[in-house]
Amino acid sequence: MEFHLKSNIGILEVITGSMFSGKSEELIRRLRRAKYAKQKVIVFKHSIDRRYGEGGIYSHANSSLEAYPVNSVKQMEEIMEKNNDTEVIGIDEIQFFGEKEDVVGFCKKYVEFGKRVIVAGLDMSFRAEPYHPMPELMGIADQVDKFRAICTVCGKPAYASQRLINGKPAYYDDPLVLVGASENYEARCRRHHIVRYRKNNKGKIYFIVGTDIGAGKKSVEKLYSESILKDKKIKTIILSSETEKSENRLSDLRKEIEKELIENDFIFIRIVKGILFPLEGNYTVLDFMCEYRKSSEIILVSRNKKGLLNQVLLTVDILRKSDLNFKEIVYTNRSDIDKEDSEIIEEVCKLTKLSYRVLE
Numbered sequence: 001m002e003f004h005l006k007s008n009i010g011i012l013e014v015i016t017g018s019m020f021s022g023k024s025e026e027l028i029r030r031l032r033r034a035k036y037a038k039q040k041v042i043v044f045k046h047s048i049d050r051r052y053g054e055g056g057i058y059s060h061a062n063s064s065l066e067a068y069p070v071n072s073v074k075q076m077e078e079i080m081e082k083n084n085d086t087e088v089i090g091i092d093e094i095q096f097f098g099e100k101e102d103v104v105g106f107c108k109k110y111v112e113f114g115k116r117v118i119v120a121g122l123d124m125s126f127r128a129e130p131y132h133p134m135p136e137l138m139g140i141a142d143q144v145d146k147f148r149a150i151c152t153v154c155g156k157p158a159y160a161s162q163r164l165i166n167g168k169p170a171y172y173d174d175p176l177v178l179v180g181a182s183e184n185y186e187a188r189c190r191r192h193h194i195v196r197y198r199k200n201n202k203g204k205i206y207f208i209v210g211t212d213i214g215a216g217k218k219s220v221e222k223l224y225s226e227s228i229l230k231d232k233k234i235k236t237i238i239l240s241s242e243t244e245k246s247e248n249r250l251s252d253l254r255k256e257i258e259k260e261l262i263e264n265d266f267i268f269i270r271i272v273k274g275i276l277f278p279l280e281g282n283y284t285v286l287d288f289m290c291e292y293r294k295s296s297e298i299i300l301v302s303r304n305k306k307g308l309l310n311q312v313l314l315t316v317d318i319l320r321k322s323d324l325n326f327k328e329i330v331y332t333n334r335s336d337i338d339k340e341d342s343e344i345i346e347e348v349c350k351l352t353k354l355s356y357r358v359l360e
Contacts, residue, residue, distance in 0.1 A: 010111035015120040017147035019161040025059040027120040043067035046096035057092040094121035126163035149187030158187035169194040205296035216332030232265040240272035297327035304331035
């Protein structure tokens, strides 16, 4: 006869990621496997979470498992005192549980008692900042699995949970905890995750990009300054690629932009030459534009001339593949060139899904 002794070495497993990444689904899967193995399992959830029911943990895909709804670590301890023979402990949405020291201490204690402790929770808040106690738990865990959702805007791997209030991104100083599902949250990538600030003292950037030499970028800046952005404080910065090397050029340029963003409502950054030309070493104008993708939009300027619309499409494609925002396309008319047919311009509008205007 063989005797199999139970291991008295505990383990802490952490399941984390953004909302809609499958954390609860994975937690339920692991706990069910433990039950199938005839192990005694105790599962906890915070009583504040009533999205899909009160007596269990639930995934967004409708999987569920019975759980104790509690509102403190003290209540979990009281239940554990009556279940000393528990072998596996599961905790869902662990970020809801009180002070970080309490729940971290709870997990460490029962791991030392030889239990398998499996916790699931958000790694970051809606502000895209570490959500305690997850950083502490990840640091002491034996196993960490970080799950990723899909960005609802672009379909790329998600980075954080986007909180929405009446369909708009939440403000940074909104309450940290707001229990909700798809009506209040979306998974977003870095590019599309947005946090608003009630006191935003920074201006906005418009990159003025031309499809060719003499496209009419200065005329567009004049239109915006005198009409569209009338009475706004505006500054123009000319960004050109240089053949000669300039020490700290990128650093100085960043400092200049940050300074002007504070002092002005809008900054026009006029791109001279092309977006693929180097600014410093192998670092291109396009690379630099990507640094400001969340605070900028692109105004693409093209001469209204037959044969140039393919260049418009190519430029839009390059910039979109870099996840940059577009304001509009501006076509500039000149009397000495053959203008493109309006039907073709409309077709380009449909293909790019961008608004446009024609500047005389």
